[in-house]
Amino acid sequence: MKYLRVTVRPTERDIHPVHTLMTEREFVERVQTLHWNLADLDLPALFFLVEGDADRFAEALAATDAVESFGVTPIDDERFYCYSQGETTDVERALYTTFTRDGLVVLPPLTYDDAGGVTFDVVGEPDELRTALAGIPTGIDVDIERVGEYDTDRQSAAAALTERQREAVDAAKRLGYYAVPREATVADVAAELSCAHSTAAEHLQKAEARLVEAVL
Known part of the structure; x- marks a missing residue:
């Protein structure tokens, strides 16, 4: 089973007004499409994870004629989910x-x-895969970032951790171990988990390694 990692990029034409919003506005830092429903190609539904200003993002969507409906749900001060449905x-x-x-x-x-x-x-x-690449519309560049056999253990971040690793990461987050600047130490995590310092450090190190592998 083969896979391609590709980047498609407009060069001579816009893809969509929402695409422009995602990539060219100063109040948007990072965007990922997590899920989508293409049952109706004329009016697809998309679900995004966005880092940026949720209020300004919602205002921009409301001002975009092609967007028929949308919803924005904050996760924290920097991230939010966005559902949108609109004309293509x-x-x-x-x-x-x-x-x-x-x-x-x-x-x-x-x-x-x-x-x-x-x-x-x-x-x-x-x-x-070759047929798909040949079907890229004119005015859109495609860069092949990676190609090969799809044989790597690519898990979701949620599924990548063992139960004990999730407990360690959850405790570390609650205590402020991942805050900037850091507000807790591995010793604090160990005390929260009622385990040895070395055990807590091992749980966190393995969890962080798995999360990086899952994301990248």
């Missing part, structure tokens, strides 16, 4: 069709960059 453009429909053809699976998340690119993994048979 011709180039956006072409991209959806290209990468949702029979035999291909697009793996979330899709990550946006400041240059307007969207990076994601797509899995399928070699012929189908």
Whole structure:
């Protein structure tokens, strides 16, 4: 089973007004598409994780004619979820069709960059992958970031940790171990977990390693 990691980037034409919002506004730091429903390609539903200013983001969506409905739910002061449903453009429909053809699976998340690119993994048979790349509409560049056999243990962040590792990370977060500046030590985490300092350190180190592997 082969996979490609690709970045698609508009060069001569816009993909969609919401795409422009995601990549060119100073109040948006980072965006990932986590889930989507393309049952209606003319009016798809998308679910994003965004780092930025939730209020200004909501105002921008409300002012975008192509957006029919949306909702913004804060996670903390810097992050929020966003659901949106809206009309698609011709180039956006072409991209959806290209990468949702029979035999291909697009793996979330899709990550946006400041240059307007969207990076994601797509899995399928070699012929189908080549056909998809050939179907990229004009005015859109595609960079192949990685290609190979899909044989790495790519887990979701939630599933990557053991129960004890999740307890350690949860305790560390509550105590302020991951705050900037740091407000707790490994010894504090060990006391919270009622375990040895070395055990707490091992749980945190292994958890952090697994989380990095799951995300990257």
